[in-house]
Amino acid sequence: MKSLFRLIILMVVLVSFASCQNKSRPNYQFFPDMYEPIGYEAYGEVEFLPDGMASKLPAEGSVARGHIPFDIDESIEGYNLAKASLVTPLDSTQIDGPRGGQLYDIYCGVCHGKKGDGQGILVQREKILGVPSFDDQGRAVTQGSVYHTIHYGKNVMGSYANQLNEEERWQVVDYVMQLKSELGGSQTVKDSI
């Protein structure tokens, strides 16, 4: 009886230790020697910078190795220029339809619809309205205009330049042109080349 009582006391003590962990904050650590970084981590907070962010904006006009700035500017004129003159730099061996489809489904399909008919899930649920179909005659999108729109955004659509790099954008452009032709648009991507 006495030993049982002691056992219960011991259990209570052990359980009370376990209850020290609070789910709403990080748990206790035993000698966190190398848990906290000494260097600056990409999204880390720092004291010494004015905005407190370890990530700083690059200097205006600097060009990183392996990147070419997009020199058509963000304006109606730029859009028209791109629409008229810009074509994909990818040749037929570099175009990867399935990958373009995956990227499209991830970033674009939510509004534009998997078929490009402007019936994405957010439109169906009426969260947003006014998403045009790719075969909209009045818009007559081309490779250049799609690329310009992805890069800068247009009207209520924001820029996707942060989500997709240049090569991925052109893969998406190719896939958009493919959807447009499947919807019954006047020309396919292949035709345009």
Added chain:
Amino acid sequence: MASHYEAPIRRPLVLGEKSYHDVSVDIAKPVEGKANKSWWIVFSISLAAFLWGIGCIIYTISTGIGVWGLNKTIGWAWDITNFVWWVGIGHAGTLISAVLLLFRQKWRMAINRSAEAMTIFAVIQAGLFPLIHMGRPWLGYWVLPIPNQFGSLWVNFNSPLLWDVFAISTYLSVSLVFWWTGLLPDFAMIRDRAVKPFQKKIYSLLAFGWSGRAKDWQRFEEVSLVLAGLATPLVLSVHTIVSFDFATSIVPGWHTTIFPPYFVAGAVFSGFAMVNTLLIIMRKVVSLEDYITVQHIELMNIVIMITGSIVGVAYISELFIAWYSGVEYEQYAFLNRATGPYWWAYLLMMTCNVFSPQFMWFKKLRTSIMFSFFISIVVNVGMWFERFVIIVTSLHRDYMPSAWTMFQPTFVDIGIFIGTIGFFFVLFLLYARTFPVVSQAEVKAILKSSGQRYKRIRESGESLVGTGTDPRTHNINIHAGSPIVDEQSTVKAHDPEAINQLMDSVGVFDPLTQTKDDLQQINGVGPKMEEVLNGIGIYSFLQVSKMTKREYDLLDEITASFPGRAERDDWAGQAKILINNKE
């Protein structure tokens, strides 16, 4: 005792006209008495050194290993030197208690207790170093193969440093069990002699209820022998494993196959030297000169001489092999030891370890207590330098000359070493005042064969019958102190022979240390019968509890009244229950 034969050439191991009781009194005296002034002085010095060492350890762990004199080339210096030194010192204790037991050396009886204590305290000191020399000692538990949350990340069993963990921890635990088992009869002796309730309580706990029955002794002897049989390979393997720390490396000067036996020989060498140092002081301080005799010191000196010579042969072998190998690195390592910047350490090691034990060939020197004391300290200095030389001189100049450097200890290195010496002596001094420092049970076992008094009686051709008695423990006049028995006692000693037999089996009541029990609490004992029992000399439940059929019959014979009454009522059983209730 006519059947006993001992060669007359053997000198007595217990000097003086000692009886069994004298042995108990002599050994219990330091435990039962108070510490004198010199004990307090030595204890204070040791404690101060210990606390200083703790300070240095805390400073090291909280600041970093960089406070030591280590550098990138010499990653091991004083830390592992001290570790190996302390482990080596610890080995003599097990050697004395285990190997000498297997070889039936009777002279170990008087020294094994202290030698084992020394083992345990030295291994504790040694055990500190593997922990404190870690960069992150708080993760020391990672050396154990415990199932864990890192996908059950395991240890690599290929490292001798891991073998060290197993070796040292096994060694400490086995030594501790061996030591403690041997202490049980001695603690029981102190327990039975204790007068103060606190002492009685403590030694009752320590003695684990040892009652010294034939069955207990028979098993005790078997356990001792089995443990001795286990401890002997252990003692050899532990220091072998420690030597593997070096021998399995690729460092010239370390990579040698001679290390395992050579380190063990060195361990026995330094361990015996330390036992000698301690016992020479202790026999004086706690007046045990009759038990730890010059013969013991001489025999230890002979062991030191033999193992010292083995170590000397090992040194010569190393030098020969280095020359014979044709490996420049190996040859340079030894050239560097002899003529490099640490030549003084090598010379010191050679002088202390190779030359000093050779003095023991001279009987005059090895039987001189002063000289043995001096040499035993010299040997330990030499053995410290042996480890230092092996470790540091091999590391500071090896394959790449661009990595050659020197080693300079800092005060923290030295402070920790001093601290472990202080800690060792704190433990040893506390031990010397609280533990029976000589195994009285074992000394009593050799008293009649090797005691001076008995040798004298035997050699003069007299009988040993009755010589084990001591006037202080036998023939006590039971009416001398309390309890006072009514002079008008109706009981007459009908049969003195029967009374003597009865008293022999139930034991004598000592009115000075024991108190009289109310025997009427036993069902069947009335005022009359109590008077009868008191008249015979039975006053306590303890005595009644020892009665069996034979004693009941004797009692019936003496009293000639109520025959068979005691047996029917089971007085012994009742008395046992009453004893238990009383406690």
